[in-house]
Amino acid sequence: MKRIERARNWTRQHLRLFRCPVCSAPCADVSGNSLICENGHATDFNKHGYLYFLRKPANDEYDTALFEARRKLIQAGMFLPIMKEIARQLPSSPQTILDVGTGEGSPLCQLLSQRADSGDTAIGFDISRAGIALAAQLPLDALFCVANLRELPFANASFTVVTELFSPSDYREFDRVLAPHGLLIKVIPGPQHLRELRALLFPEDDDRRFYDNSSVRNLFEAHYPKAKEMPLCYEFSVPVDLRCDLMRMSPLQWGASARVPNTEELKKLDSVTIDALILIGTASSEAPSSDSAS
Numbered sequence: 001m002k003r004i005e006r007a008r009n010w011t012r013q014h015l016r017l018f019r020c021p022v023c024s025a026p027c028a029d030v031s032g033n034s035l036i037c038e039n040g041h042a043t044d045f046n047k048h049g050y051l052y053f054l055r056k057p058a059n060d061e062y063d064t065a066l067f068e069a070r071r072k073l074i075q076a077g078m079f080l081p082i083m084k085e086i087a088r089q090l091p092s093s094p095q096t097i098l099d100v101g102t103g104e105g106s107p108l109c110q111l112l113s114q115r116a117d118s119g120d121t122a123i124g125f126d127i128s129r130a131g132i133a134l135a136a137q138l139p140l141d142a143l144f145c146v147a148n149l150r151e152l153p154f155a156n157a158s159f160t161v162v163t164e165l166f167s168p169s170d171y172r173e174f175d176r177v178l179a180p181h182g183l184l185i186k187v188i189p190g191p192q193h194l195r196e197l198r199a200l201l202f203p204e205d206d207d208r209r210f211y212d213n214s215s216v217r218n219l220f221e222a223h224y225p226k227a228k229e230m231p232l233c234y235e236f237s238v239p240v241d242l243r244c245d246l247m248r249m250s251p252l253q254w255g256a257s258a259r260v261p262n263t264e265e266l267k268k269l270d271s272v273t274i275d276a277l278i279l280i281g282t283a284s285s286e287a288p289s290s291d292s293a294s
């Protein structure tokens with residue numbers, strides 16, 4: 001079956017998860033190559049099998065090379081212990097999962113394969129078309145879409161789990177789409193994250209040698225006062241042929257003033273520290289009121 005056909009069938013079976021990006025009405029049907037809302041607005045499926053929800057093109061700074069570098073490192077297991085831990089935190093019953101900032105989709109793929117036979121339903125979205133075009137090629141029973149974090153094209157209280165790996169948040173939107181008692185699982189870097197790479201980029205007395213996660217963490221805890229925190233730190237052995245991809249996977253993260261290490265220096269990075277903090281918040285026990293959708 002063609003990818004677009006698979007995406008259309010998947011969406012038709014899960015219409016209740018979506019809402020119109022134009023008028024916020026429920027989605028009523030899949031017709032031709034479009035998802036149609038009750039008021040007749042159409043959102044198109046791309047021929048590669050993903051839904052495109054943006055109403056104006058995003059200022060998309062990430063290109064295919066970046067996502068290909070990410071994919072190689074992630075598929076080599078760079079974040080696998082994190083995805084295994086997230087899988088352990090989920091109830092064993094079937095979950096409806098939204099993966100925020102899904103990129104090229106490999107972390108979501110690893111999470112779902114840890115939960116094989118759980119009967120989960122999953123959507124991954126990203127603002128980057130280059131990332132989602134790669135994600136849609138994964139052999140995965142999930143739907144990918146290009147969408148904006150600030151205006152999620154999903155219905156109120158429609159997901160039991162929202163996950164995000166090193167990605168920005170919009171807590172108001174997450175609260176809206178999470179079902180009562182749903183889980184928000186957010187992974188942020190710890191101070192030692194990629195310290196071997198940082199040591200090549202910044203001088204010894206530079207604050208950026210260590211990642212300060214306090215403001216992100218405080219904001220999360222302000223929204224979810226009963227949040228659970230799980231630190232996870234390990235060494236990732238970087239395959240020789242992927243060491244230069246470490247720089248390519250996040251070129252904008254380091255800022256213009258960072259040094260650019262040469263190939264010889266990068267090739268010596270035989271292992272890097274992955275220092276992550278998994279934050280788990282629980283949505284309130286009440287469904288969001290309809291006016292929070294406005």
Ligand SMILES: [Zn+2]
Nearest residue numbers: 020023037041
């Ligand atoms: Zn509409």
